[in-house]
Amino acid sequence: MDFLRPLTWADALAAKAAHPGATPIQGGTDVMVEINFDARRPEALLDLTSVPELTEHETLEDGTLRVGAGVPYARLIADLGDRLPGLAQAARTVGSPQIRNRGTAGGNLGAASPAGDCHPPLLASDAVVEAESSARGTRLIPAAEFYLGVKRNALEPDELIRAIRTAPASGPQYFSKIGTRNAMVIAVCSFAIALHPGERRVGTGVGSAAPTPRRATAAEEYLSGELDWDGRGPLPDPVARRFGELVREAAAPIDDVRGTADYRRHALAVLARRTLAWAWNDHRATREEAS
Amino acid sequence: MRVNVIVNGATRTVDDVWEGESLLYVLRERMGLPGSKNACEQGECGSCTVYLDGVPVCSCLVAAGQAEGRDVRTVEGLAPDRDGLDPVQRAFLEAGAVQCGFCTPGLIVQSHDLLERVPEPSDAEIREALAGNLCRCTGYEKILDAVRLAARRKAGAE
Numbered sequence: 001m002d003f004l005r006p007l008t009w010a011d012a013l014a015a016k017a018a019h020p021g022a023t024p025i026q027g028g029t030d031v032m033v034e035i036n037f038d039a040r041r042p043e044a045l046l047d048l049t050s051v052p053e054l055t056e057h058e059t060l061e062d063g064t065l066r067v068g069a070g071v072p073y074a075r076l077i078a079d080l081g082d083r084l085p086g087l088a089q090a091a092r093t094v095g096s097p098q099i100r101n102r103g104t105a106g107g108n109l110g111a112a113s114p115a116g117d118c119h120p121p122l123l124a125s126d127a128v129v130e131a132e133s134s135a136r137g138t139r140l141i142p143a144a145e146f147y148l149g150v151k152r153n154a155l156e157p158d159e160l161i162r163a164i165r166t167a168p169a170s171g172p173q174y175f176s177k178i179g180t181r182n183a184m185v186i187a188v189c190s191f192a193i194a195l196h197p198g199e200r201r202v203g204t205g206v207g208s209a210a211p212t213p214r215r216a217t218a219a220e221e222y223l224s225g226e227l228d229w230d231g232r233g234p235l236p237d238p239v240a241r242r243f244g245e246l247v248r249e250a251a252a253p254i255d256d257v258r259g260t261a262d263y264r265r266h267a268l269a270v271l272a273r274r275t276l277a278w279a280w281n282d283h284r285a286t287r288e289e290a291s
Numbered sequence: 292m293r294v295n296v297i298v299n300g301a302t303r304t305v306d307d308v309w310e311g312e313s314l315l316y317v318l319r320e321r322m323g324l325p326g327s328k329n330a331c332e333q334g335e336c337g338s339c340t341v342y343l344d345g346v347p348v349c350s351c352l353v354a355a356g357q358a359e360g361r362d363v364r365t366v367e368g369l370a371p372d373r374d375g376l377d378p379v380q381r382a383f384l385e386a387g388a389v390q391c392g393f394c395t396p397g398l399i400v401q402s403h404d405l406l407e408r409v410p411e412p413s414d415a416e417i418r419e420a421l422a423g424n425l426c427r428c429t430g431y432e433k434i435l436d437a438v439r440l441a442a443r444r445k446a447g448a449e
Binding site: 001182184 | 292309310311332333334335337340346347349352353354356359419420
């Protein structure tokens with residue numbers, strides 16, 4: 001096994017081009033588990049923790065946040081929780097403090113587990129994955145097109161994830177997850193909602209209930225048209241219930257050790273209604289001119 | 292490969308490290324520092340918690356090469372001298388928070404970090420900070436007592 005340790009982003013891209021089979025490693029919270037259990041023996045490890053660019057975040061000229069792929073969960077919460085509340089809530093549910101000190105959203109994307117906690121809020125907020133290769137430069141991949149299958153993503157062998165790009169929240173965002181306890185839980189299922197009041201639009205993300213994280217598109221379209229965006233009236237119960245049903249229908253779960261498909265469907269409908277109620281109450285509490 | 296790590300203040304160099312090896316293995320098997328415990332090897336139990344550049348992490352999930360040139364502080368490096376104890380260590384002994392002792396080093400490092408950041412933690416903050424450290428003797432009440440005691444001691448209340 002080779003151990004590649006680039007000190008700059010350009011060197012990291014060059015290393016990945018020269019060793020397309022190398023496994024990128026950031027926090028190690030997935031990769032090292034596989035190596036420790038001899039489940040995988042990569043031909044090389046490409047350590048990205050010494051690439052300073054990856055641990056930075058910035059606001060681009062158009063207001064988009066560009067968050068380096070190596071920013072650990074703990075800093076997503078501390079530094080960006082005010083602007084990316086959905087992602088920060090998801091980050092708070094990851095593992096334990098030790099795991100959140102080390103694990104990264106970039107690693108979550110690289111692993112592309114359907115149960116990854118970052119995926120639902122990234123989908124709900126229309127996030128874009130910034131991938132890069134030394135041969136072809138930067139490629140922007142919408143989150144909805146990034147997940148291709150169980151633990152498969154849209155990256156080419158010579159590409160690395162540079163950053164996540166997403167607009168700061170323009171409305172309430174919530175994430176909720178089912179598990180056996182608060183800490184150290186791989187999601188049985190999870191759900192994220194983002195209200196975009198300026199566009200009168202709702203974003204969603206469904207986790208751990210299909211081969212890939214996915215949006216509940218029909219639920220988004222239904223709810224966007226039903227919500228009383230300007231009047232800020234109470235949420236009609238039939239609307240919340242129908243939204244839950246449509247989220248449930250968007251899922252394609254399986255029975256596994258963490259839960260049954262039926263339970264996941266049921267729980268998703270509950271999570272959808274619940275997070276919608278939280279988000280809508282927040283929206284109602286904001287002054288109209290603030291939206 | 293060769294790996295150079297600053298461990299408890301001293302630069303240590305080890306050779307013939309396998310590239311897939313964890314920092315935990317290097318500490319225990321190559322440097323003779325068995326304080327950090329090896330239990331789950333998947334970041335679930337917290338028994339291998341060490342400071343890496345001042346931040347507590349599961350050393351079983353750090354590849355040895357990722358620690359190159361970095362600063363590691365293990366449970367062996369908390370006490371001010373060889374015969375002394377850190378206030379957190381003393382509190383664990385006095386509160387009866389040590390049963391079989393296997394989870395203790397990880398809990399002590401994690402509690403040490405909590406009290407550095409939050410000198411007077413609430414019970415909820417203690418529970419959250421220790422959520423990634425498992426005690427299979429289930430001696431959690433005494434562990435919480437120990438953290439409270441250490442906090443009071445550090446604040447000079449006793």
